[in-house]
Amino acid sequence: MKSICNKFWNESFIDPFEKTDQQNGMPAPTGELSFDAVNLIDLPDPRNLKFNSFNLTDFIENRRTIRKYTDKSLPIMELSFLLWATQGLIKNMPDERSLRTVPSAGARHAFETILLINNIEGIKSGLYRYIVSKHKLLSLDFSKEKIEDLISGFRNINLVANSAVTFLWIAVPERMTWKFNARGYRYLLLDAGHICQNLYLAAEAIDCGCCAIGAFDDEEINAILQLNNSGQFLAYAASIGKK
Numbered sequence: 001m002k003s004i005c006n007k008f009w010n011e012s013f014i015d016p017f018e019k020t021d022q023q024n025g026m027p028a029p030t031g032e033l034s035f036d037a038v039n040l041i042d043l044p045d046p047r048n049l050k051f052n053s054f055n056l057t058d059f060i061e062n063r064r065t066i067r068k069y070t071d072k073s074l075p076i077m078e079l080s081f082l083l084w085a086t087q088g089l090i091k092n093m094p095d096e097r098s099l100r101t102v103p104s105a106g107a108r109h110a111f112e113t114i115l116l117i118n119n120i121e122g123i124k125s126g127l128y129r130y131i132v133s134k135h136k137l138l139s140l141d142f143s144k145e146k147i148e149d150l151i152s153g154f155r156n157i158n159l160v161a162n163s164a165v166t167f168l169w170i171a172v173p174e175r176m177t178w179k180f181n182a183r184g185y186r187y188l189l190l191d192a193g194h195i196c197q198n199l200y201l202a203a204e205a206i207d208c209g210c211c212a213i214g215a216f217d218d219e220e221i222n223a224i225l226q227l228n229n230s231g232q233f234l235a236y237a238a239s240i241g242k243k
């Protein structure tokens with residue numbers, strides 16, 4: 001085990017002699033996977049969300065991992081806010097870079113967000129993809145059985161099954177490796193941490209609990225999400241529900 005860790009670490013040092021795809025003049029991978037623009041689900045503007053009270057110091061101090069939720073649903077406005085806080089687009093930049101509400105190495109933003117929705121007002125339970133460029137949701141065609149299989153791929157099945165929504169962050173590594181080669185894999189994981197921390201703090205602001213999730217069956221989940229031959233994978237997840 002140790003040798004693999006050391007190998008990865010050592011082989012992801014910055015190598016001034018190894019050219020990247022970017023330096024070789026290859027076009028940048030797209031900053032968002034393609035999608036069918038019909039039937040996208042509108043999300044309200046998160047800037048219009050009214051908070052009961054807002055104190056960032058309290059949010060930082062009181063943030064705790066919470067694994068048990070009430071069965072109260074989240075209004076769609078709150079879901080919109082959580083999506084914006086974790087991946088919201090501020091500005092597109094050349095070479096498929098973008099500025100978002102979270103930082104990202106090289107502004108590459110190598111994640112797609114999949115939502116497992118269980119209890120959001122006005123949205124049917126199921127799997128959805130967040131379309132960052134439009135701030136809308138795309139419904140994904142997954143049967144009830146497939147979604148149950150997906151949920152059982154998590155070590156803590158009840159946590160995910162009883163969440164109002166679970167965020168799944170899918171890595172698209174070529175967005176990172178185009179610029180950084182193997183080191184891009186380190187940056188992916190660092191980026192994921194920023195995303196989830198924003199989710200924790202945003203959840204505090206709307207009286208929700210959040211639990212970061214790293215314990216899942218990679219093979220099973222990647223297979224269910226049909227990622228196996230794409231180089232993409234589930235990197236990190238987090239459940240959300242009302243306290």
Ligand SMILES: Cc1cc2nc3c(=O)[nH]c(=O)nc-3n(C[C@H](O)[C@H](O)[C@H](O)COP(=O)(O)O)c2cc1C
Nearest residue numbers: 063064065066067155156159211212213214215216
């Ligand atoms: C990278 C990472 C992975 C985690 N994975 C899980 C998980 O799979 N299941 C779980 O119940 N908690 C998970 N957690 C939550 C931690 O257990 C939790 O942050 C820790 O116990 C400290 O509690 P606090 O967040 O309230 O400070 C994870 C946290 C991090 C940062």
